[in-house]
Amino acid sequence: MTNWVIKVGTSLLRGNSNYSTKQVIEQYCLSLSNAIKSGDKIVIVSSGAVGLGCNRLELKSRPRDLASLQAAASIGQVQLMSLYEELMSSYGFKVAQILLSRSDFESRETYRNASLTLQRLLDWNVLPIVNENDAVSNDELRYGDNDTLSALVATSIKADELVLLTDIDRLYSQDPKSSVTAQPITDIHNPKELLDLESSSTISSDWGTGGIKTKLIAARIATESGIRVQLADGRDPEMLSKILKGNRGGTVFHPNPKPIGNKKSWLAHALHPVGILSLDKGACYAIQNKGASLLLVGVNNVIGNFSANQAVKLTDQEGVELGRGISSMSSDAINNSINKQNNSEKSPIVIHRDVLVLLSELIN
Numbered sequence: 001m002t003n004w005v006i007k008v009g010t011s012l013l014r015g016n017s018n019y020s021t022k023q024v025i026e027q028y029c030l031s032l033s034n035a036i037k038s039g040d041k042i043v044i045v046s047s048g049a050v051g052l053g054c055n056r057l058e059l060k061s062r063p064r065d066l067a068s069l070q071a072a073a074s075i076g077q078v079q080l081m082s083l084y085e086e087l088m089s090s091y092g093f094k095v096a097q098i099l100l101s102r103s104d105f106e107s108r109e110t111y112r113n114a115s116l117t118l119q120r121l122l123d124w125n126v127l128p129i130v131n132e133n134d135a136v137s138n139d140e141l142r143y144g145d146n147d148t149l150s151a152l153v154a155t156s157i158k159a160d161e162l163v164l165l166t167d168i169d170r171l172y173s174q175d176p177k178s179s180v181t182a183q184p185i186t187d188i189h190n191p192k193e194l195l196d197l198e199s200s201s202t203i204s205s206d207w208g209t210g211g212i213k214t215k216l217i218a219a220r221i222a223t224e225s226g227i228r229v230q231l232a233d234g235r236d237p238e239m240l241s242k243i244l245k246g247n248r249g250g251t252v253f254h255p256n257p258k259p260i261g262n263k264k265s266w267l268a269h270a271l272h273p274v275g276i277l278s279l280d281k282g283a284c285y286a287i288q289n290k291g292a293s294l295l296l297v298g299v300n301n302v303i304g305n306f307s308a309n310q311a312v313k314l315t316d317q318e319g320v321e322l323g324r325g326i327s328s329m330s331s332d333a334i335n336n337s338i339n340k341q342n343n344s345e346k347s348p349i350v351i352h353r354d355v356l357v358l359l360s361e362l363i364n
Contacts, residue, residue, distance in 0.1 A: 001039045003122075003159045004244070006032075007150035007218075011167040012234040013048030013080070014055070019237070021052065025083045031241035032127060033091035040244065041122040043157065045130045045150035046084070052076030077131065084129050094126045099133035105152060105270035108263075115156040122157070147214040148269075151221035151229075155265045162222045163243055164215050165234030170250025171197075171212070188253045191362070194220050219253040221269045224362050226259030228252065260361055267357040271311035273324055275304030275331055277350070284316050287323070288358060294325065296337055297347035306331045314351070325356035 008028065015021040032042055050069055053076030054062060063069050081097050088095050098118065105111050121128045132149055147164060154162040174182040188194050197216055219229040232239050232249030243249055260268070279287075283298025294314065306312060308330045314322045327334075329350055337348075 001041065002161060003157065004035070004040060004042045004161050004163065005045060005150055005154040005157070005159045006042060006163045006240065007045040007146055007165060008047060008234060009146075009164075009166045010047040010051045012165060013046070014051045021048075021055075022083055022087075024237075026087050027237045028240055029084070029087040029091060031244055033088065033093055034241070035244040036093060036125060036127070043118060043122070043128045043130060043153060043159070044084075045146050045153055046080060047131070047146045049073040049076035049080050049131055052079045080131075081129060084127075088127055094124075096121050096126050096128045098128050098130045100130060100149065100153075101133040102272060105266070106272065108266065111156065111266055111270060118153070118157050145214040147218040148221070151218035151227075152270055154222050154227050155225045155262060155269075158225075158262065159222075159227055162218070162227050162229045163240070163249065164218065164229065164231045165240065166215065166231065167233070167235055168212075168231075168250075169233040171231055185251055188219070188251065191220065191223065191256060194223070194253065220362075221265065223253050223255045224260050224268075225262070225265045226255045228255050260357070264357045264361065267311070267324055267326070267355060268359075268362060271324065271326075273311045273313045275302065275306040275310070275312040275327070276315055277302060277312050277327070277334070278315050278317060278319070279322070280317065284322060287314070287353075287356065288360065291353060293349045293353045294351040294356065295347040296329070296334065296350050299334060299338060299350060302331050302334050302338070304331060308333070312351075314356075321359060323356060323358040323361075325351035327351055 012024060013021055015024060032044070036042060050062065050073045053072030053074070056075050056079065057072060059072070063072060081095070084095050098114075100114060104114055118128050130149065130153055132146060150162060150164070168176070171185040171188075172182040173185060176182040188197075194216060215231060219231070222229045229252070230243060230249035231251040231253070232243060234240070239249070277294070277299050278301040279294070279298050280300050283294060286292035286298065287294055300317065306327065308328055309326055311324060312327050313324055316322060327350055329348070334350065
């Protein structure tokens, strides 16, 4: 039995000259139903609501303002779920709609609740269809792409595999549409190599919100947690079936042999930092080399306004990010107390080690 998360991109669900949207989803549903019958557990993260809404409204281009995007999503989501429900039902399976926004991952409790709901649906052999709650999310609390969401879903349910179905056959060293020197990349083993590719990627999509860069981010999040990621050509009607049967996609991102735990992944990727704490050299050394909690005495400066129990970034004196964590004190409380502590043994804990993750933990 394999636990899968399959992400289907917007460009695939818009259909093409050979297949309608319904025919594309029908082929996917056939592959999914066969895998579920064999004992696999599958979650679908499906884009396409905005694109289908635009089609329904006969718009010639994707809107750029948030209100229009949300309105189109609210129309398209109905059509999207109707297709999945109709087609999976024809193979004897039920589907469930799960709409998530960034705020659903902001607290550990709601994160766990989402995970438990997905797990229960999988226990019932129901196919969860996950999408970002585009119709209500505001700009600040949007993921903006389902690639990132698919990786967070995969880590939350401790999936074995994350498959990113898209409109290219594999990852390339450059955009193959514009560069004749682009070289195919079949395997990524090194997290640092993945980071380098992520920083240099500029390939994007007109109808989707992501592009190659967001897929690389998703691959990094998932592989850090020990999940294998495959980037595959979803235009091939047989590709999903082949992957679910054990064949590989175009590019495989191999999991970190020393994966971080679920909680560390949540701290690093699910939370939205709302402030920055600049640390002195002693604090930087203590949290990086001694496994220490962050004490108030080690905080040099506070940037931003935040309440207690909100996420913040930790930087050294040059502004280089070291990690992230949940502050037990508000920005006002830290500012009021800063420079008043002269004895580290009595200094209060600002971020306990249990809710702190270092960037060095993610790339080693």
